[in-house]
Amino acid sequence: MNQKSVQESSGGRTLVNALGIPFILLMIYLGGWAFWAFVTVVSILAMREFYSLGHKRDVRPNFILGCTATFMITLHFYFGPGHPIKIFRPGEILLLMVPLIILAELLRGRNNAMSNIATTLGGILYIPFLMGSMIGLREIDPIAPEMGLKLTFCLFAGVWACDSAAFVVGMKWGKQKLMERVSPKKTVAGGVGGLVAAFFFFIIIMQTGFLNSQYTMASVNFIDFLIFTVIIGIIGQAGDFAESLIKRDMGVKDTSSFLAGHGGILDRFDSLIIASPVMYLYVKYLIY
Structure with missing residues (x-):
């Protein structure tokens, strides 16, 4: 990559960060339908990228049914099991979507039917099922909605801090490769730097009492903060490697060029996709 390309990439990255981060923080703050719409749109865009990767192997997933499943899944997380409006549960969504996808493939008459079906279902399980948990985390406590706001902020900001530190430390001190067969540029130093940053x-979140609330019985202690560190610093980085594994299998560097200097939506949300459901389940069943 020549110097001009590097400068253009850096400029695009800076612009995306300057516009994207405040927008995401605003969506987290607003919550409700605004955050639901944000996660749903991001899920659909990420799924489109995921399905497009299959085109390199002449695989044609069913994007329309993927979008349909996305709406149903994210609505489930928004309303929750205790809400008076009843939405299909995840297992029921799969019970509906699996036969629909198979029957639709029968009518489409395309090649590689088995791969088309598997990739359609794989995209649904990988993206909206996991990303929908961000909505569940934001809506975790209807009595004290600020807890969902704070926890979701910690999820996003923690992943950003981890990713940024891993990038900077890896660039400056990284020598030993962490998993070269999957992601040749990622180093042990970068991975450790990301974990330490998380x-x-x-620690800062704990010391400032950011997650304290007088309106809820839930309490977050030191052990919880250590678990959050593992979720962000280890599991989140594993999500990055998981997406790199898919890209390497497809022979591409980025899932798309949607975000200048960053690659695609999947490239930016890969860590969050894996960290989010783990944090959501931990908070839901072990804190609340």
Whole structure:
């Protein structure tokens, strides 16, 4: 990559960060339908990228049914099991979508039917099922909605801190490769730097009492903060490697060029996709 290309990439990255981060923080703050719409749109865009990767192997997933499943899944997380409006549960959504996808493939008459069906279902399980948990986390406590706001902020900001530290430390001190067969540029130093950044991020959160609330019985202790560190610093980075594994299998560097200097939507949300459901389940069943 020549110097001009590097400068253009850096400029695009800066612009996306300057516009994207405040917008995401605004959506988290607003919550409700605004955050639901944000996660739903991001899920659909990410699924489109995921399905487009299959085109390199002449695989044609069913994008329309993928979008249909996305709406149903994200609505489930928004309303929740205790809401008076009843929405299909995840298992019921799969019970509906699996036969629909198979029957639709029968009518489409395309080649590679088995791969088309598998990739359609794989995209649904990988993207909206996991990303929908962000909505569940934001709506975790209807009595004290600020807890969902704070926890979702910690999820996003923690992943950003981890990713940024991993990038900077890896560039400056990284020599030994962490998993070269999957992602040749990622180093042990970068991985450790990301984990340490996540640890100090949650130390600051703990010391400031950011997650304290007088309106809820839920309490977050030191052990919880250590678990959050592992979720962000280890599981989140594993999500990055998982997406790199898919891209390497498809022979591409980025899932798309949708975000200048960053690649695609999947490239930016890969860590969050894996960290979010783990954090959501931990908070839901072990804190609340």
